[in-house]
Every structure is written in structure tokens, then in C-alpha cells.
Amino acid sequence: MAEQLFECGKCGQLTPLITGSVWMENEIIYEFAECEKCHGKTTIFYSDKEIRSLLIKQKNTKPGNYREKLATEIQDRMNRLRQEME
Numbered sequence: 066m067a068e069q070l071f072e073c074g075k076c077g078q079l080t081p082l083i084t085g086s087v088w089m090e091n092e093i094i095y096e097f098a099e100c101e102k103c104h105g106k107t108t109i110f111y112s113d114k115e116i117r118s119l120l121i122k123q124k125n126t127k128p129g130n131y132r133e134k135l136a137t138e139i140q141d142r143m144n145r146l147r148q149e150m151e
């Protein structure tokens with residue numbers, strides 16, 4: 066199986082996808098991918114309690130309008146949280 070590669074946001078090289086997560090304040094989890102070349106971290110997403118419960122809800126929802134709505138809401142919240150964190 067081919068390795069999953071991603072382009073590092075810091076050095077721009079292709080690197081195997083090594084992901085990790087860190088617990089931050091206020092029960093926020095920071096999910097990142099770490100570059101094998103420069104060890105820079107690229108943000109995948111931040112999630113708080115609310116976002117994580119929405120993600121579970123989304124997983125348990127059948128495809129359809131409601132699921133789409135959940136996906137949009139999750140994306141919105143993730144974007145907002147990321148702006149707050151960075």
C-alpha cells in the first residue's frame with residue numbers, strides 16, 4: 066500500500082502523514098500532522114466538546130439534508146475555533 070503523503074504547510078515538501086493530537090485548555094483537542102522533514106506541525110483541526118458531540122451525531126445520522134446541515138455546522142464551528150486558537 067502506498068504511503069499517504071501530504072504537503073507540509075511549513076517547508077512545502079511531501080511528507081508521510083503522521084498525525085497526533087494534544088489536549089489543550091478548555092477540553093479542546095488540537096489535531097495535527099507532523100512533517101517528517103522539518104518537524105513542523107500542520108493543523109488538521111481543533112475540536113471542542115460541542116464539535117465532538119456533533120461529530121458523533123453526524124456519524125449516527127443517515128445521509129440526507131440533516132446530515133448535510135450537521136456537516137456545515139461542524140465546519141463553521143471548526144473554522145471559528147481555529148481562528149480563535151491561531
Ligand SMILES: [Zn+2]
Pocket residue numbers: 073074075076077078080100101102103104105
Ligand atoms: Zn516540513
